[in-house]
Amino acid sequence: MRSARRPRTFLRTVGLTAGGGLLLAGLSGVGPASAGANAAAAVRAQTIRCPDVASRLPAVPAQAKAEVDRNLALLNTQIQEADQRLAATVGQGGPNFVDNAILGPLRDKRIATINRIATAIGRVAERPTGLDALAECTLGGTTDAGTGQNNGAGNGNGQQNGGQQTRPNAQDFIDIRQVRPNVRRPKVRRGGSRGTFTSRCGRNENGHFNSDNFIVAPGVSNGAHHTHDYVGNLSTDGFSTDESLARAGTTCTNGDKSTYFWPVVRLRGPNDPPQNDQSAADGNIGRVLRPASVSLQFRGNATSKVTAMPRFLRIIMGDAKAATNGPANARAAWTCSGFTNRVVSDKYPICPRGSRVTRVLDFPSCWDGRNTDSANHRTHVVFPNANGACPRGTRAIPQLRMTISYTINLSKAQIRQGRVYAVDSFPEQLHNPVTDHADFENVMPDNLMRRAVSCINRGRRC
Numbered sequence: 001m002r003s004a005r006r007p008r009t010f011l012r013t014v015g016l017t018a019g020g021g022l023l024l025a026g027l028s029g030v031g032p033a034s035a036g037a038n039a040a041a042a043v044r045a046q047t048i049r050c051p052d053v054a055s056r057l058p059a060v061p062a063q064a065k066a067e068v069d070r071n072l073a074l075l076n077t078q079i080q081e082a083d084q085r086l087a088a089t090v091g092q093g094g095p096n097f098v099d100n101a102i103l104g105p106l107r108d109k110r111i112a113t114i115n116r117i118a119t120a121i122g123r124v125a126e127r128p129t130g131l132d133a134l135a136e137c138t139l140g141g142t143t144d145a146g147t148g149q150n151n152g153a154g155n156g157n158g159q160q161n162g163g164q165q166t167r168p169n170a171q172d173f174i175d176i177r178q179v180r181p182n183v184r185r186p187k188v189r190r191g192g193s194r195g196t197f198t199s200r201c202g203r204n205e206n207g208h209f210n211s212d213n214f215i216v217a218p219g220v221s222n223g224a225h226h227t228h229d230y231v232g233n234l235s236t237d238g239f240s241t242d243e244s245l246a247r248a249g250t251t252c253t254n255g256d257k258s259t260y261f262w263p264v265v266r267l268r269g270p271n272d273p274p275q276n277d278q279s280a281a282d283g284n285i286g287r288v289l290r291p292a293s294v295s296l297q298f299r300g301n302a303t304s305k306v307t308a309m310p311r312f313l314r315i316i317m318g319d320a321k322a323a324t325n326g327p328a329n330a331r332a333a334w335t336c337s338g339f340t341n342r343v344v345s346d347k348y349p350i351c352p353r354g355s356r357v358t359r360v361l362d363f364p365s366c367w368d369g370r371n372t373d374s375a376n377h378r379t380h381v382v383f384p385n386a387n388g389a390c391p392r393g394t395r396a397i398p399q400l401r402m403t404i405s406y407t408i409n410l411s412k413a414q415i416r417q418g419r420v421y422a423v424d425s426f427p428e429q430l431h432n433p434v435t436d437h438a439d440f441e442n443v444m445p446d447n448l449m450r451r452a453v454s455c456i457n458r459g460r461r462c
Helices: 062-088 097-122 242-247 412-416 446-457
Strands: 013-016 022-025 044-049 138-144 173-175 196-199 228-232 259-263 265-268 287-289 293-299 314-318 333-336 348-350 357-362 399-406 420-423 437-441
Touching: 044 062, 044 097, 062 097, 097 138, 173 412, 196 446, 228 293, 259 399, 293 446, 314 357, 333 348, 348 420
Parallel strands: 173 348
Antiparallel strands: 013 022, 044 138, 196 293, 228 259, 259 437, 265 287, 265 420, 293 399, 314 437, 333 357, 357 399
16 A cells, blocks of 8 residues: 555744745655546546555655655655546556556656665665665555545545545644744835735636636646636636737726736535536545635835836746645745734644634745746746845835635534645645645736835835
């Protein structure tokens, strides 16, 4: 079987930098992989089970830990991809199809990955031996591809079929009252800009959803493999261009045609039927929750005035693949209304009754002064330094903060029984809250952007 023991993700430091962005550090490891749900099919398919590698390793030296963690995450991803192929090819080929087309290639990939783990350790300590025997995988229990849930008796804690876990489960949640205050408020210095400008664009009341991303995967339908909420521009999809966005209408009351989007949050439980949408086949199941409130606020810089964003500037925040990529670009924070001085990134908060689950998504705000996009969609706009100042060669622009809240009243008992909420994600990211992210393209008319800059620099709230 796969494993009852998996490396976990831990957060050591969460706070607000002086520039107003979230500082996330100290993440190591990733959660377990689970089979992707194929909600469009009503077939039953076996799952693939592999020996656990992490539990067979000796103590990993600090110098090798990052490389070992990356390859452990890759092993999980390989199982996830093989599970998806297994579900998608039920009934195909002859009697040796699964061995030749799925288990054989998976074994070869695992041998190469396990050897990289052994080599990483062997550079700084004694090389572990005998790990190649862990490369062989077999077929295990059955999975209902219509729901993504294992057809075995669960224990209410996400454990099914001899220890295989589904995500998210009770281990992925924490009572916000158990989190100590950990937000450091930025101090605006002399010469800084303390005003704000807000675009009021609604809560996606018009039901604008798709699983595209024209910034990261242009010209691709279902390029995100998870569903987005959209507000602002009415036309946004995978085929949007600067020109098509400029021609479209908007939900914003001030004429802001910018596009704002983020992964939806779903309420899901053991007996919920899958919601038949574009990304259900990628494991995103459950009822999509409409936000109770959405705030799109542009803020100043702690040490300087801000300058106007160029029209059609594209910015992303967070990392949709942070569970496997690591925490370098993970910036999203989860909290509860009334407890916003306490945030978590690697767990979902359980909020007391009357308090709303809240996502705080801070965007980078130091522009290179030339480019409206870059190859990795990050280097043209970066975050301020720890002291709030923009790095040399960049200038401060209005910082977008999205604050999105939901009315979710779940008790610890309900969560233990499998009633949970989760952000949509790529299949291999297992709905990990650290993968939360958002996207933005500035399509404000120039006069509206000038007004925003004026409000922020003059210390007004507009």
